Amino acid sequence: MSNCEAIWIGGSAGSLDVLLKVLPRLREDIDFAIVIVLHRKPGADILLTDLLSSRTNIPVKEIEEKDPVKPGVIYLAPSDYHLLVERDSTFSLDHSEKVNYSRPSIDVAFESAAEVYKEKLVGLLLSGANADGVNGLLKIKKMGGRVIIQHPDSAKVSYMPAQAGLYVDYDALLQIEEIADWINKL
Amino acid sequence: MILSSTEKMDDQIDTLMADAFDIYGYDFSGYSRASFKRRILRLYALDKMVSFAEFRYKLRSDAGYFNRFLEQVTINVTEMFRDPGFYRYVREEIMPNLGTYPFIRIWVAGCSTGEEAYSMAILLKEFNLLRKSLIYATDINSFVLEKGAKAMFPMNKMKQYSENYIESGGREDFSNYYTANYSLAKFNEALRDKIVFSTHNLVSDTSFNEFQLILCRNVLIYFDRELQSKVFTLFDESLDTFGYLALGTKETLSEKSLNKKYKKTGNEKIWRKISNE
Numbered sequence: 001m002s003n004c005e006a007i008w009i010g011g012s013a014g015s016l017d018v019l020l021k022v023l024p025r026l027r028e029d030i031d032f033a034i035v036i037v038l039h040r041k042p043g044a045d046i047l048l049t050d051l052l053s054s055r056t057n058i059p060v061k062e063i064e065e066k067d068p069v070k071p072g073v074i075y076l077a078p079s080d081y082h083l084l085v086e087r088d089s090t091f092s093l094d095h096s097e098k099v100n101y102s103r104p105s106i107d108v109a110f111e112s113a114a115e116v117y118k119e120k121l122v123g124l125l126l127s128g129a130n131a132d133g134v135n136g137l138l139k140i141k142k143m144g145g146r147v148i149i150q151h152p153d154s155a156k157v158s159y160m161p162a163q164a165g166l167y168v169d170y171d172a173l174l175q176i177e178e179i180a181d182w183i184n185k186l
Numbered sequence: 187m188i189l190s191s192t193e194k195m196d197d198q199i200d201t202l203m204a205d206a207f208d209i210y211g212y213d214f215s216g217y218s219r220a221s222f223k224r225r226i227l228r229l230y231a232l233d234k235m236v237s238f239a240e241f242r243y244k245l246r247s248d249a250g251y252f253n254r255f256l257e258q259v260t261i262n263v264t265e266m267f268r269d270p271g272f273y274r275y276v277r278e279e280i281m282p283n284l285g286t287y288p289f290i291r292i293w294v295a296g297c298s299t300g301e302e303a304y305s306m307a308i309l310l311k312e313f314n315l316l317r318k319s320l321i322y323a324t325d326i327n328s329f330v331l332e333k334g335a336k337a338m339f340p341m342n343k344m345k346q347y348s349e350n351y352i353e354s355g356g357r358e359d360f361s362n363y364y365t366a367n368y369s370l371a372k373f374n375e376a377l378r379d380k381i382v383f384s385t386h387n388l389v390s391d392t393s394f395n396e397f398q399l400i401l402c403r404n405v406l407i408y409f410d411r412e413l414q415s416k417v418f419t420l421f422d423e424s425l426d427t428f429g430y431l432a433l434g435t436k437e438t439l440s441e442k443s444l445n446k447k448y449k450k451t452g453n454e455k456i457w458r459k460i461s462n463e
Binding site for chain 2: 063064065066078081082084085086087092093094095096097108112115143
């Protein structure tokens with residue numbers, strides 16, 4: 001039994017480039033789910049799914065409501081909805097008010113995942129310009145999960161990972177080229 | 187946070203749900219748990235409750251507070267011409283078809299403050315169909331319906347709505363549809379007159395008419411599969427043969443027993459009822 005059921009990744013400005021570098025280096029036989037929550041403009045979801053798919057042989061799927069979370073799949077949160085996960089490990093979408101000026105909000109997603117996956121969750125926060133994600137990482141730690149943060153020095157926009165580094169008792173602070181190795185060892 | 191333990195919190199949510207049903211007759215048991223729980227915790231924090239006991243007491247004893255609960259735990263975020271690609275499809279493909287009916291009935295289920303109902307009224311008007319149409323806009327929550335019935339929306343939203351409208355293929359000047367009244371935009375009576383606002387609970391109420399188009403967008407995401415299935419049956423009973431069912435961009439007509447009766451049309455989340463058996 002793996003000690004990781006899911007890794008949830010949050011990112012905002014400057015995070016897409018990181019993903020495009022990390023995804024090709026991930027081992028293809030991952031036995032956990034990868035869930036990506038990015039701040040972005042509504043619409044054109046299919047383009048981003050295609051772009052990410054082009055960098056990895058792991059299947060990439062844009063989430064529809066009630067999709068079951070399966071290991072070995074990379075999931076992308078749709079724009080303009082908050083992403084949550086139910087106890088039976090199916091995705092829920094929620095179109096309520098923005099949180100931290102964002103929908104999807106990384107905090108909302110991380111907090112929900114923390115409750116369901118507890119110590120079997122890894123949260124990764126990437127480059128970005130606001131503090132969304134910090135409370136979510138705190139919740140992941142509180143529920144026994146692990147937290148990794150992109151090193152602010154390597155982030156195009158350092159505010160988000162820097163804030164997280166300040167407030168969260170993280171497990172690792174990683175340069176871009178170290179992220180895939182860390183995940184591959186899970 | 188009500189209490190630190192997640193399990194305990196889940197029990198408390200169950201208790202509140204039971205109260206809502208026993209005292210006020212609202213059944214939330216088929217709601218998606220994660221979102222429902224988040225809404226309750228949000229309200230708890232928003233209203234600075236100090237204990238679960240206080241929260242529960244207030245909900246049980248104060249009907250006015252229950253209305254607030256209803257307004258806050260259900261989600262009332264909507265906009266005009268939301269998802270312009272969807273409205274473009276309705277404009278180009280569905281409106282000409284609706285025009286062939288002698289009388290057009292549209293149901294906007296879970297309409298909240300009515301923005302989508304007004305959007306539909308605008309489309310009908312532009313196709314010169316409004317005079318022979320009626321839009322039923324329903325929601326579980328009478329407070330949001332009252333807001334919608336006033337036909338007044340915040341002026342600061344109009345820029346976004348106008349952009350949505352243009353992107354959806356609208357060619358008129360969007361500001362012709364309302365008059366600015368300080369911070370509010372008052373929509374034309376001609377649109378308002380064709381919308382019937384009424385409470386309807388998708389969980390417990392039955393079919394009340396036959397429609398050529400039912401819009402229920404971003405409502406079913408809050409329901410579990412079992413409740414979704416029940417609501418799809420209700421929609422099926424309320425839809426004319428060859429009528430359309432329009433869902434939110436991430437929702438799907440998941441009810442297997444309806445697979446043969448419905449055909450997905452175009453790239454939007456719109457299904458057409460192609461047979462009655």
